[in-house]
Amino acid sequence: MINTEPQNRRERRIAARQEQILEAASIIFSTKGYERATTREIAEAADVSEGTLYNYFDNKIDLLNGVARGFADEITQKIEAIEANNLEDMMAQLLTDRFRSGRERRLFMLFLYEARLNPEVHRYYGQEALQRIISATEKRFRSLIDAGVMRPVDPDVAARAISATIMGFAALYELGQHKAQDNNRFSAERWGSEVTDLFLNGLQVISRADGEGK
Amino acid sequence: MINTEPQNRRERRIAARQEQILEAASIIFSTKGYERATTREIAEAADVSEGTLYNYFDNKIDLLNGVARGFADEITQKIEAIEANNLEDMMAQLLTDRFRSGRERRLFMLFLYEARLNPEVHRYYGQEALQRIISATEKRFRSLIDAGVMRPVDPDVAARAISATIMGFAALYELGQHKAQDNNRFSAERWGSEVTDLFLNGLQVISRADGEGK
Amino acid sequence: MINTEPQNRRERRIAARQEQILEAASIIFSTKGYERATTREIAEAADVSEGTLYNYFDNKIDLLNGVARGFADEITQKIEAIEANNLEDMMAQLLTDRFRSGRERRLFMLFLYEARLNPEVHRYYGQEALQRIISATEKRFRSLIDAGVMRPVDPDVAARAISATIMGFAALYELGQHKAQDNNRFSAERWGSEVTDLFLNGLQVISRADGEGK
Amino acid sequence: MINTEPQNRRERRIAARQEQILEAASIIFSTKGYERATTREIAEAADVSEGTLYNYFDNKIDLLNGVARGFADEITQKIEAIEANNLEDMMAQLLTDRFRSGRERRLFMLFLYEARLNPEVHRYYGQEALQRIISATEKRFRSLIDAGVMRPVDPDVAARAISATIMGFAALYELGQHKAQDNNRFSAERWGSEVTDLFLNGLQVISRADGEGK
DNA sequence: AATGAATGAGACTTCATTCAT
DNA sequence: TATGAATGAAGTCTCATTCAT
Known part of the structure; x- marks a missing residue:
């Protein structure tokens, strides 16, 4: 019998149970928000009793923190796994991926919203998890700037701008979902490419180099 | 004797009272969110009794809708009042204004978040108030495109992208507020100009090498 | 200008206003019950303000007492006005009249129910008004017994039995009203005659005189 | 080991707890009425917390429906259990039983009153519980008619008349209770036999002159 | 005398958390 | 270790009554 990571059977069972609870919490929190979830x-x-919840987590907010931890891990990993050496591909992947999963969109919103209201979530998500996500994005930008394919903007600002946009869109997207009539206006792909274009090429007409600036 | 708007003293007092309640609700909701606000x-x-609240508003959610209405009025009015005929100035004002007031930032987040979770808010804010804000922005964009100073992108997409970014930044900004040490990194002005640059000029280096850098 | 009862104009106006309020209270109380009426x-x-209510009546229960007073007056008067010198006619009128008006039926129920729960209503309605109604009925019975058309039962018991039956039927009748399909089963006339028959002739077969009793 | 009904100890405890709550609700509702009961x-x-109430019943009205169910069960069972093959005995038992328990009297009134005002109670009590009680009475009457000891009146009308009278008396009786001086006038037994006589023999003197008077 | 806005006690109900089994 | 019944604090909302205008 091979014991890889969690040493014995018991610890494995505990880890599995925790995972099962976090998965459920992630679904419920992402659907109903923190306060409205019971x-x-x-x-x-x-599929466990309420009592069991409290054997694995101290309280409700601890559950949210657990979800936040897993969420941050997953996103950073995804961002770091993006393979693209031109800017366009990278942006397209970065944006489109973020728009694709409903749960991911909603968790983005959830944590952003809750982080301000809840000190624990703020400490964990606002200062740590989000930092890691932004850093991962920043690192990608930095290497693209070094490669000369991206303008030498402040990579921190750019990373935040992209993150902010993603989060904002996540919200808009969710609202749009309710309107059945023009579903195609809100496909992840369409938004991804449109916003990629905006971010790559800006709003200004190309011929702006001749000095209409401020 | 001419009574122009609020006819007599009693009616004036009632209008004032409603305003006073909405102002209080706006502060509390923006600070604590809808569910956590009591x-x-x-x-x-x-400075009234709980019962009085219910003389002016049907229920708690109606109170939030009242705040939303005032909020949407104010923002659209501000956007329409922007006087700028070049793109850069307009963008700078649009963004900087939005980053300036903490309450405005938080209300942006609040409504965006609640609209998905609460059918009533969704109906009112998601489909009416937000629409008005986006339309006001779109109209500004359209005139700039017609004037030839803005690339002929889909103005609806651009307006949504800007709105999404603003809302995302509102959230990031609020989280940053907690860090006292580097306050200047998060001034409305700095964000405003950095993001304006990004939106105007894009991230890509190509075909713009003739020196538009800031 | 003739001043009959309420001496001057002012007193007349006050009396009229009181009547108007009592009429409204009677409708609302009979429809929704005491507690549920606001x-x-x-x-x-x-068609007056809430404040005005309290200029004419001390409080809510005083309103109910006012309605009870008027109701008892009206019923006793009606019972005393019945002109019939055979038992059958009298019973038919007594019962059918009571079943005819929806408001009267509901007020019967209301006071009966409230009298037990509310000391004031109990004192006024349970001990005074109801007494008058029963006495009026009793007096009619006594004269019929004296005339030899009615069995010499205890007229008090008989009066109470009739009153009880009327009140019970009032309740059953109201419940039946909801069933639209067999409306005719519940017409005042049908009930009136069926119950009259029961009360007049009893349940036992006529040939019981030959001793199947206990 | 055979577990017949309430399988284990826990389930027995839960059933007991439910019963204990219904018993309490029955007392309070019968004493103060639905609206005034808290x-x-x-x-x-x-002897439980308010929260516990809601572990067993959805809401206040569900509690009343629970009481109604038990009440209807009990009454129908009692009526069906009456052993009497002559009309007089049966009537005497039917009436006297109904007059005996104060709580029963008050619940009769309560449901009759509430059924009109509360749609849920109406649905449950007015159309189900009451129906069962009346049907049980009707069945007894029918068999007595078949046996030839009861006049062939419409058994449905007779059952309703009896039920109505019982309910009406329940109310009168309760009011009378307050008068301490002539308690004996209102004993269940006295009312039972007096009203039995009325129902059996009717009020009319005719064609019965051959001496059945009591 | 009439008004109706203001009040605040109190009702019903929810839900995170605990603890005996 | 798992369960879920019990708890009770806290939340939203109603409504009889008062009182300044």
Whole structure:
């Protein structure tokens, strides 16, 4: 019998149970938000009793922190895994990927919103997780600037701008979902390419080099 | 004796009272979010009894809708009032204004977040208030495109991109506020001009090598 | 100018206003019951302000007492006005009249129910008004017994039995109203005659005189 | 080991708890009526917290429906259990039983009154519980008619008349209770036999002159 | 005398958390 | 370790009554 990471069977079972609860919490929180989600429905979704929840997590906010941790890990990993050496491909992947999963969109919003209201989420998500996401983006930008394919803007500002836009769109996108009539206006691909174009080429007419600036 | 708008003293007092309640609600909601705000503290902030709240608004969500209405009015008015006929100035004002007021930033987040979770807010804010804000922006863009100073991008997409970015930044900004040490990194002016540059000139280096850098 | 009862114009106006409020209260109370009726809707139905209600009545229960007083007056008067010297006619009138007006049926129920819960209503309605109604009925019975057309039962018991039956039927009738399909089963006339028959002739077969009793 | 009904200890405890809550609710509702009863006092009477109430019943009205169900069960069972093959005995038992328990009398009134005002109670009590009680009575009457000891009146009308009378008396009786001086006038037994006589023999003197008077 | 805005006690209900089994 | 019944604090909302205008 091979024990890879979690030493014995018991610890593996515990880890699995925790994962199962976090998965359920992630679904419920992303759907209903933190305040409106109840521990009862999280327990039901995880197929455990409410009491069991409290064997694995101290309280409701600890559950949210657990979800935040997993979410941040997943996003950073995805961003770091993007393989693209021209700017256009990278942007397209960065944006389109973010728009694709409904749960991801909603979790983005959730944490952004909750981080301001909840000190624990703020400490964990606002200062740590988000930092890692922005840093991962920044690193990609820096290498593209070094490669000469991206304008030498402040890569930190650019990374934040991209992140902010993604998060803002996540919200707009969710709202648009409700309108059935013009679904195509809101496809992840369409938004991805349109916004990529904006970010790559800016709003100004190309012939601006002749000095209409400020 | 001519009574122009609020006919008599009583009606004036009632209008003032409604305003006073909305102002209090706006502060509390923007600070604590919808669910965490209690009618008790809104009443206290408005210096009236809880019962009085319900003489002016049907229920808690109606209070939020009242705030949303005022918010949308104010923003659209501000956007329409921007006087600028070059793109850069307009963008700078549009963005900087939005980053300036903490309450405005937080309300942007609040409505965006709540609109997905609460059907009533969605109906009112997501489909009416937000629409007006985006339309006002779109109209500005369209005239700039007609004037030939802005690339002929889809003005609806651009307006949404700007709005999304503003909302995303509103969130990032609020999180940054907590870090006292590098306050200057997050001044409305700095963000305004950096993001303006990004939006105007894009990230790409190509075909713009003739020196438009800042 | 003739001043009959309420001496001057002012007193007449006051009496009229009181009547108008009582009429409204009677409608609302009979429809919704005491607890579920609100002073606001009574005021609206009377077309006066809530404040005015309290200029004419001390409080909500005083309104109910006022309605009870008028109701008892009206019923006793009606019972005393019945002209019939055979038992069958009298019973038919007594019962059918009581079943005819929806408001009267509901007020019967209302006072019966409230009298137990509310000391004031109990004192006024349960001990005084109801007493008058029963006495009026009793007096009619006594004269019929004296005339030899009615069995010499205890007229008090008989009067109470009739009153009880009327009140019970009032309730059953109201419930039946909701069923549209067999409306005719519940017409005042049908009930009146069926119950008259029961009360006049009893349930036992006529040939019981030959001793199947206990 | 055979577990017949309430399988294990836990389930037995839960059933007992539900019963304990219903018993408390029955007392409070019958004493104060539905609107005046508060969930707080029901909880106190049941010796549980208010929260626990809501683990067993959805809301206040569900609590009343629970009481109604038990009430209807009990009454129908009692009526069906009456052993009497002559009309007089049966009537005497039917009436006297109904007059005996104060709580039963008050619940009769309560449901009759509430059924008109509350759609949920109407649906449950007015159309189901009451129906069962009347049907049980009707069935008894029908068999007595078949046996030839009861006049062939419409058994449905007779059952309703009896039920109505019982309910009406329940109300009168309760009012009378307050008068301490002539308690004996209102004993269940006295009313039972007097009203039995009325119902059996009717009020009319005719064609019965052959001496059945009591 | 009439008005109706203001009040605040109190009602019902929810839900995170605990703890005996 | 898992369960879920019990808890009770806290939230939203209603409504009889008062009182300045």
